[in-house]
Every structure is written in structure tokens, then in C-alpha cells.
Amino acid sequence: MSIKEALREKKEAVEAILRSSLAEEKGFDRTGREAMNYSLMAPGKRIRPILVEEAFFLCCKEEEKEELLPILHSFMAAIEMIHSFSLCHDDLPAMDNDRVRRGQDSTWAHFSEAQGILAGDALSLYAFQAVLETFQKEKRKNPALSRYEGRVLSALLVLSRESGIDGMVGGQVVDLEKEGQPLSEEELFFIMEKKTAALLRASLLMGAVLGGAEEKVQEEIALFGENLGLAFQIRDDILDEISTTEELGKPVHSDKEEGKTTAYSLYGRGKAEEKVKEYTEKAISALESLKEKVLVEVDHAFKTKDNASANRDNASANRDNASANRDNASANRDNAENTTLGNAGKKSESIMPKRKSVLSKQAEEAYIFLKELAIYLASRKN
Numbered sequence: 001m002s003i004k005e006a007l008r009e010k011k012e013a014v015e016a017i018l019r020s021s022l023a024e025e026k027g028f029d030r031t032g033r034e035a036m037n038y039s040l041m042a043p044g045k046r047i048r049p050i051l052v053e054e055a056f057f058l059c060c061k062e063e064e065k066e067e068l069l070p071i072l073h074s075f076m077a078a079i080e081m082i083h084s085f086s087l088c089h090d091d092l093p094a095m096d097n098d099r100v101r102r103g104q105d106s107t108w109a110h111f112s113e114a115q116g117i118l119a120g121d122a123l124s125l126y127a128f129q130a131v132l133e134t135f136q137k138e139k140r141k142n143p144a145l146s147r148y149e150g151r152v153l154s155a156l157l158v159l160s161r162e163s164g165i166d167g168m169v170g171g172q173v174v175d176l177e178k179e180g181q182p183l184s185e186e187e188l189f190f191i192m193e194k195k196t197a198a199l200l201r202a203s204l205l206m207g208a209v210l211g212g213a214e215e216k217v218q219e220e221i222a223l224f225g226e227n228l229g230l231a232f233q234i235r236d237d238i239l240d241e242i243s244t245t246e247e248l249g250k251p252v253h254s255d256k257e258e259g260k261t262t263a264y265s266l267y268g269r270g271k272a273e274e275k276v277k278e279y280t281e282k283a284i285s286a287l288e289s290l291k292e293k294v295l296v297e298v299d300h301a302f303k304t305k306d307n308a309s310a311n312r313d314n315a316s317a318n319r320d321n322a323s324a325n326r327d328n329a330s331a332n333r334d335n336a337e338n339t340t341l342g343n344a345g346k347k348s349e350s351i352m353p354k355r356k357s358v359l360s361k362q363a364e365e366a367y368i369f370l371k372e373l374a375i376y377l378a379s380r381k382n
Helices: 003-019 030-040 047-059 062-090 113-141 143-163 168-177 185-210 215-242 263-267 269-324 326-349 351-378
Strands: none
Touching: 003 047, 003 062, 003 351, 030 062, 030 113, 047 062, 047 185, 047 215, 047 269, 047 351, 062 113, 062 143, 062 168, 062 185, 113 143, 143 168, 143 185, 168 185, 185 215, 185 263, 215 263, 215 269, 215 351, 263 269, 269 351
């Protein structure tokens, strides 16, 4: 399956999760609920929820996966709600003043400026509500899930930190303050790291934390997300200059018209393309380092299985010798029994590698997908 086909399949699965998370459109506040759902279900790539899921599968133990799936799905919906909230506000006349988003009217243009503000506000809070309500519901069905409370709270902390003043909102503050002013390279990268990379990093970290990743693994996956986000944003800056509104699904050349400094205006197209390549390579390097931390135990387990097979072969050879040397039959039988008993212990050790190999396969698939995704996003046309 190609990366485009895989993305299409995963996107459909994400949208099914989003539809199940929509606010019920009824009551006196129905317009606000409609505006929330309109923003959330607007066409999009759904990259962030997909990253949550892949990081979870990369890090989670096989025996924990099934019972955590409903909570995972709530985090996938939550990150897309946060992303949609940011777009609601980003498009407002007070900010970018964009009337088109993802090939259709932006939320404020479709409803009203005031409803656009409120829809963004509601989505930013509904994200946390969705996770906490899901966790409470699942705990009532299975009280043993309380043991994951620390993971859920830690993942929510990641979401709040990376979407607030220490992340996305902080980047937007500086972006607005510096509008129309030339930016230094340091200022530009601060904005890109906060406005774009923060939510991609958050997506991966939330999935990893919920999956029980150790601190070193979290550090590597955060580094992967940060570099992926920088490459993504620089590519976005390039596309804003060389694409059409129809291709991107949003107005083009708006940054240039507003006098904003971008990677394209700072470096020119050639060097900007080099920067995309540089940060993509850094992302992949972090991912490869992460793979070693996640998979090394499984590689050792396979060796244990091979040793067990070798010992079983030795047992067979000993039994053959016992038959051939009737004079030493008693001694050989004793040896064969000892070998067999020893191998019985080895055989029981080989059961664990088989279980671990399932986890390895799952982690390997997530690793391959994330690597292909990084390469694809660096060369995307829209």
C-alpha cells in the first residue's frame, strides 16, 4: 500500500471517530454547536490524529492496546478539535482575515465573526471534555482502568501546554505582534516552532505517553515531531508562493501581501527547499534512534528463540547417540533426559519472544509509516 493510500484509509478512520464526537445540534445554542461541527468536519488531512495513533501503536504493549483504544480515540478527536479551534481564530478578520479554509467558507465567513470566535472557544474546551468524559465512562465499565489515570493526565498536560501560551498561542502572539515587520531567523523559527511544530509534537507525545513510553522514548518522539513540524511549515511557506488557491484549498500569497516574513522570503526557494530536506533528515534520524529504543528487546528475544531451537537439535542428536551406543544406553538415556529437561526450560523461554514479536511487528509498521509520512510531507504539493 502506498503512503497516499495508507493516509486515505487512516483519514477515513479518523473522520468516523470525529463524527462520533460531534456536539449534538439541538437546543437554544444550536447555532454554536453547528459552527463547532462545521469547523471540525471541514475537509482536511487529519495528520495530527493520525500521528497520535501511530505513536500509540509504536509504544503501547500489545496486552494494553485494546482496553486503551476508546481513550486513544478521544485523544485523536481532541487534537483535531484543538487544531480546528486554531483555524477558526486564525481566519478571523482580527488575525488573517481569510474567508476560505479547506476549500469552503471559513467558519466566521459561513456563520458570523462572533460565532467564529465562539466556535473556536468551544472547541478548545470540548477537546478536554471529550477525553475526560470518555475516561470516566470507560472506568465505570472497567474500574481497573484507573491504573492509567497518570498517563491520561500527563497526556492532557501535553495537550494544554503545547496548545496554550507555551506553544501554539504563544507563536500566534509573536506572529501578530511582528506583522509587517522583518523578522530575524531566530524570531521566524520561534513562530514556526510554536505555531506549527508544537501541535505535531503534541500529537506524537500524547500517543506515546498514553502508550506508556519511557522518558527517553518521549524525548526522541518529541524531537521527531519538532523537526517534522519545521519541515512541514517551511514546505507550507513554499507552497503559498508557488501554488494556486484551488490546489491548496486556501488563499495563496497572503503572507506576501501582508508583509510577513516566511522561510521563502527569508531564504528564497532554493535554500528553503534545502531547509525542508535538512529538517526531514533530522526527523528521520530521531525516528531511527527511537526505533532502537523500542525494538532492541525484541531483537534479543528472537536470539533466545534460536538458541532454544539449537538445543532441541542437540537433544535429538543425543537421543540418536543413545540408540547407537547400546552399551552406554543407561548413561545416554540419563543425558537425553537431562538435555530434554534443560530444553523444556528453554522452550518455555521461547514463549515470551513469540508474544513480544507481535508487539515488534506493530511497532515496526508504525515506524515505517512515520518515516514514509515524513518524506511524503516534505515533498507534498498541497
